[in-house]
Amino acid sequence: MSTAIRSRISRPSAAWVTGWGAGAAAAVVYVLFVVRRYQRLDTNGWDLGIFTQAVRAYSRFTAPLVPLEGDHVNLLGDHFQPWIALIAPIYRIFPTPVTLIVVQALLFALAVIPVVRLSTSRFGVVAGVAIGVGFAVSWGLVQALSFDFHEIALAVPLVAFSLVALCEERWRAALAYAAPLVFCKEDLGVTVAVIALLVAWRGGRVVWTAAAVTGVWGIAWTVVTMKVIIPSLADSGYGYESKFSGGATDSALRTLRGIAWGDPRSGTLFLLAVVVLVVGVLSPLMLVAVPTLAWRFLSTNTLYWGTGFHYNAILMSVVFVALIDALSGWGATVFGRRRVTAIALGCAGVGLALCYGNAFARLPQPSFYDNPPQFAAAKALAQRIPDGAAVATTNNLAPLVVSRHEVSLFPKLPRTARLPNWLLIDTTTHGYYPTDNAGVNVALDAVQSTGGYHRVAESAGVVLATRN
Template identity: 50%
Template sequence: MASPTVSDSDDLTPGVVDDTAPAPVDTRAGDNLRVDRRIAARLQLSSWQAPWVVALATFVITAALYIVYAVRRYERLGFTGWDLGIFTQAVKAYSRFEAPMVPLEGTDINLMGDHFQPWIALIGPLYRLFPSPITLLVVQALLFAVAAVPIVRLATKQLGAVIGVLVAIAYGLAWGVAHALAFDFHEIALAVPLMAFSLVALVEQRWRAALLYALPLVFCKEDLGLTVVVLAGVVALRCGPRTYRWAAGTAVWGLVWTALAAKVIVPAFSSADYSYGSKFAESPAEGVRELVLGFAAGDARASTAFMLLVITVFLAVRSPIALVAIPTIAWRFWSTNHLYWSDDYHYDAILMPVMFVAMIDALMTLRRRGSSRRVLTGFAAGAAVIAVVLTAGGPLHRLAERDFYTPATAAQAVAALEEQIPAGESVAATNNIAPQLVADHEVTLFPRLDRDRSIPQWIMVDTNTYGMFPTSQQGVRDALSKIENGREYREVGERDGVVLLERR
């Protein structure tokens, strides 16, 4: 009888070993070893890839959400001339290699006299290919989404995929980002990813990269030079004496550019009656006094401070990274302009990377001190839940509403009436419809600003507008009545409350 082999061993009596049979030769042993090595290599590669997979997936998802939200909001007249129209006019000028003159702010107004933001000239070539305000909105959405990449990669690499996903949710739905998306386009769009990459490099002890990423912040807005100074100080604090010389040089860079921008460049381009310097307390002591009284009374500054901390489950205060937020918070809270205090608008977008990187840094510290994975995951889950809850009452909740995807009546009216206006001619328009016109026309604001000396060929007014700038709905209607009762313009079209007038 033939000796049994491995394949027919079931024919043997259970429990009895055939000592006379030759030992079976497993010809698959070498193959199995090679397979095991390949699996191990794949597992090791997957471990290296996981942070990037989660981070890039976050980028794709958030970019899609942000772009859809921004484009739909634009198509429903959700943006305004101040500020989307203004920045579109500036980028349009840059695309033609011209000075960034912005008629929406007034006659002969150069945007460089408003804030120091030369980087937006980089959008010029893209705008030349796609001449529309949507170009600016898409650029901003992509930049905000790019900021998620280093933040989520850091969380996933240091704390695991589960926490990485939770951080992705928390940042992706962060109220500071959402409000910036809802309020037009602004110069801080580039600063958000620069801040994220810089602070993540700092946490990873890549101090040279941290400082290099911080350098261009000075070209995003004049006050960010002070943020660069504080960031350089935190680099020196975290990374030790070897960084002192480079950190000091970076701090000087930030100070010099802030001084040049605030004292030389912006004043050189600004009009005599327009200055941000008048929007601050008369003295530091007065500013501190007003700040303390405001916090005690629970004004908008207290609310904003609470909102900045609650999104990180108050963990951000456990990390020195949070110090980088101080300059932005300080100038806003010191200002006498109440709009700066609010947690609306775009002012908090630059702080979102600071708060979330600080939170991750705090979680890493807790892990080193022995906190369990359950505790760490609980904190991250708390941040994600808070972000979701705040989203329900924030701008991004519109993505879940059906009417957000239906055409807006007023937008259709504007598009239909615009067909009567020859390309390139001047138009005065209400704030809410100005962005729809800036790509093809020279647009000024209606009712006219004091700084505006232009005489537009056309006037387009949405009588349904309820915005507060430059005047109320009643103010718009009163100004329109005054024009209609005069002899300078005649009405040539009206649709769904949108009126078009032509100069006689």
């Protein structure tokens, strides 16, 4: 067998083995990280508890009502994310919020596989692994893993698989992976349309029909979900319209001024470029990021602008596949093989360096593997609450009891539907929603003195109270 033939056989094999190995390694780290966060009471009712209530309802074949958000609130009236019903069978076997965060961790790890496989097949094992490391520890994924569970969990691997297929000129596969994005979140139909446009542009006439159908599919679902489905399930139409003000021109000008003046949007753009050493953002595939960046940056909600929460997770799939695309095209001519490897190693270095400033920095710290005393105390006290009882808890304790009880947040009392019979309160919490530690203690004193509740037990600062 000639050397050339052996090379053609070994490179794909190395790519697959490296891809699956990287995905498995990422899965181990991700699962360890999210489970430790749960055991350290770093997860919250908003949003892990909310999604657990929805999945629990799906597992019982009922509408996804979420008491944590309010009375008779249907989660599909907030965002359109029916895909989370697929978690329900797993939840029936493992009825705990940990199921959701582990599923999300595994989905993120799944996204690592095609990225590493493609980069390894194009640039070799060293560069492939380096790009995989950069992607796996990228700040957008870490921030999402650090903020409970969200509907974008499935979108991260779908975008990765779709764009990798596009790079490999597997046009119909690219469209097939993109199409289900409409069931992840209502705005992602526009992202589907952009991917369809890129497929039509690169694939030529042979895929125009399929691309056109997919693009129409995406736009149609976005319109239907925003204008029909969500308003029909919500109390006041599509609630996120209130996050935008003024005309399109005024909003665009405000956004450009904000970026120029250095508001959080400029920081987000800077980190998107830095994480791929600018090279990735010079690929046409970056067009896929435009819809997500547009709705976030045009919004008046400043929380959407920055690098926190889960808002940038999908963008990590985009920028890293765009990096591979750029290095495979003009980058191969400009940089050459050695410099491509150096760029890949640089991306890994940047990603790891940024970990020192985010939650992954806690992974090597021994204290991260110690449970706070409130964890065991809350679990023990919760055993005294009858199954199915209405319970109000502080945000950090909600995930511990949400699978067995109807949970609302304390001190959001009174409620118009079912006043909780039980309170499970962490008086040591450092949370900020719905109030801070001082507010929690003031509210607890108030309900015990005039609200009809009395203290049953206390342990490690966790208080169990019931109605008189």
